[in-house]
Amino acid sequence: MNDPVDEAEAQEAQLTLPLDAWHRARGARMVEFAGYMMPVQYEGIIAEHLWTREHAGLFDVSHMGQLVVSGEGAAEALETLLPGDISALKPGRVRYSLLLDEAGGILDDLMVTNRGQDLYLVVNGATKWDDIAHLREYLPDEVTLNHLDDQALLALQGPQAAKALARLVPDVAGMTFMTAGEFKWQGASLGVSCTGYTGEDGFEISVSGENVVALADALVAMDEVQPIGLGARDSLRLEAGLPLYGHDLSPDTDPVSADLAFAISKARREEGGFPGAEKMLALLANGPTRRRVGLALEGRMAAREGAEIMLAGGSVGVVTSGGFSPLLQHPIAMGYVDSAHTKPGTALEIEMRGKLLPATVVPMPFVPHRYHRKGDRP
């Protein structure tokens, strides 16, 4: 056997986050991720995955970067770096967006929240230092960038997440998908967004490093809440068809090819002015040469990142994420495929260890999203 994770090596040069001891006390297996020791699993990825789909899972995502952009013209300044309509984003609203390089290549994907007085950004852990450098370089002097590196970030996800969090913060019960607000709990300030990375209803909660242990304790004390590791976070987001930066997205991909054209706001398509705008508008008009699609496999052998996608003996694409779906009980994958072969139902093959695995192009998400979009929760 080759060692799946070299834990000893990872223990040497990493940083610890506020919940480090909390995870270890709950039996988490810790691995290095984005420069931090993070819990990859507690009782097991499949059990944690299914728990989240049925109940509520608590994820520590404090490795992610929490940034604040403020000052006169902050929204307009951000719009020079990403294709979202940030100046039209209303207070209390959240938008998914993409940090782009000059050629329209994706530097990161992120969430932008209008907090009224400023814009709050959540960026990926592995890219946050590069993002900060990029923002510092391109944002004008009158716009201020702050890194909230003392803030922890929790995600509470699953059909029972709202019921659980509402016991601590009753006002979250009425929140709908892609909204955010500031709440108090036992004197602590909680920045709560109705967002997530699992396809389920749920929340992401920004809380100070000082208060995060008490909040995590209060949540897992509830019958419907279990702590969930990064392993299940990855299998859940794959079922939800959500791309993972560094795998499904990179500077070599663009919003149109990545099937994220929805992140190029209508107003921005008309006015342009974001990095790679001309190229993106041409891709929107003419169609990309390749596109990110979902692939469903038969049997049990999973296709993994880097595997070639084949048709009649020739390569027509590459897998960027793949694994066994605990809910569907068969392997699923996403990858980039030549546009001629991206129609749902197209039969392709994936080459894995010398074998050709039959794979069918399917619409994503693989598992339907269950976001709470309007009205009261049941």
Added chain:
Amino acid sequence: MSRKFTQDHEWIDVSGDVGTVGITDYAQGQLGDITFVELPEVGSTVGKGDSVSVVDSVKAASDVYTPVSGEVLEVNEALGDAPETVNTDADGEGWLFKVKLSDPGELESLIDEAAYKSYVAEL
């Protein structure tokens, strides 16, 4: 019959000139939930240290190296429908394949249970 181990976390039980190979309980614990086991072809000839099988977990795929050379006599077909048996009983029902040893002298290079245990304790 005594069980031998590799530092790559395989075990082998030898009876006569036939060895039964599996992965250790430590290894299955490291891999987590196993979702698929790719087994070698019956009748194929394998060389000590060759990657002959792959254990797929939710997280990743890991190679299994044969501890000895020889001919594959039998594979554990039951793992096709129940790969999780490797998690629940890696030392027994979760065996992977049986091999007819072509060079029993190769067993000398493997470590015994006590040595494997102390090796794992240091990891």
